[in-house]
Amino acid sequence: MTADHAAHPHEEHESRYREGDAAAWDRPLRDTELYDPARRDVYNFIDETKVRYLRPMLPPAGNAIEVGAGSGRLLIRLGQERPYRLVALDYAPYSVRAVRENLRRSALPGDALFGDALALPFADASFDVVLSGGLLEHFREPGEVIREMARVLRPAGLFYADIVPRKVSLYRWAERTRMAHDEHLAKGIYESDFPKRAWARLARESGLRDVRIVSAGVYPPYTRPGFEQLLWRYPGFFRALDGTPVADVLGFFYMLTGRK
Numbered sequence: 314m315t316a317d318h319a320a321h322p323h324e325e326h327e328s329r330y331r332e333g334d335a336a337a338w339d340r341p342l343r344d345t346e347l348y349d350p351a352r353r354d355v356y357n358f359i360d361e362t363k364v365r366y367l368r369p370m371l372p373p374a375g376n377a378i379e380v381g382a383g384s385g386r387l388l389i390r391l392g393q394e395r396p397y398r399l400v401a402l403d404y405a406p407y408s409v410r411a412v413r414e415n416l417r418r419s420a421l422p423g424d425a426l427f428g429d430a431l432a433l434p435f436a437d438a439s440f441d442v443v444l445s446g447g448l449l450e451h452f453r454e455p456g457e458v459i460r461e462m463a464r465v466l467r468p469a470g471l472f473y474a475d476i477v478p479r480k481v482s483l484y485r486w487a488e489r490t491r492m493a494h495d496e497h498l499a500k501g502i503y504e505s506d507f508p509k510r511a512w513a514r515l516a517r518e519s520g521l522r523d524v525r526i527v528s529a530g531v532y533p534p535y536t537r538p539g540f541e542q543l544l545w546r547y548p549g550f551f552r553a554l555d556g557t558p559v560a561d562v563l564g565f566f567y568m569l570t571g572r573k
């Protein structure tokens with residue numbers, strides 16, 4: 314999501330993206346991915362939405378990993394909720410730089426590691442929380458990543474992933490024509506064609522139980538001037554739509570959870 318994962322106007326650097334190509338992901342850090350929870354932008358709105366959703370499910374302590382961590386901002390927010398040992402893993406150098414900077418800004422201890430989501434360098438059952446944000450939609454066979462994430466999760470641990478589907482949404486209204494016609498942007502994969510039920514099935518097939526997937530992110534179009542001010546002025550209204558049929562139609566991301 315941030316999204317980032319939470320997809321947005323696709324930028325120049327992204328047209329180089331190829332599945333499995335770490336160099337194509339690399340780029341300078343963006344101001345928006347630097348950790349500053351006071352900034353009233355859409356990224357912080359989304360991060361806060363995810364934390365609110367996950368809060369009741371979070372284990373009280375243990376190890377937490379974000380796979381394909383990018384900026385690692387969601388991991389850091391969870392580290393502020395619970396005393397987790399934080400591990401961020403990504404195969405692109407920008408991410409390791411971003412996570413180290415964001416850990417410094419948040420004054421939390423943690424590790425930023427290079428690694429491949431398809432072959433996580435950890436023993437089975439190493440983590441109490443395994444999460445990813447805006448990662449799974451970039452794979453043709455995302456089940457391979459979900460299996461790896463489930464493998465390193467401890468029994469009873471929490472799995473979380475958010476995913477950007479290739480579907481019309483209010484937030485990305487400007488992209489509706491592309492969504493309807495282009496298979497994928499350039500040669501990269503930016504959004505997934507899988508419907509909600511396919512993600513739930515992949516999660517169950519990876520050994521997860523209590524699998525739940527909800528649509529979220531019914532936000533004003535990002536092309537509308539002042540859309541972020543609107544979000545932050547009426548946060549309860551926008552968040553109340555998450556998990557409803559309105560979000561199935563007009564939302565722009567899914568939140569997938571499960572337990573091992």
Ligand SMILES: C[S@@+](CC[C@H](N)C(=O)[O-])C[C@H]1O[C@@H](n2cnc3c(N)ncnc32)[C@H](O)[C@@H]1O
Nearest residue numbers: 318338381382383384403404405429430446447
């Ligand atoms: C859209 S970004 C995630 C953004 C992140 N959630 C954030 O808030 O900044 C996707 C990330 O996945 C990473 N990635 C993609 N394929 C990967 C792989 N096979 N192994 C490790 N990281 C991968 C990319 O380098 C990129 O940082």
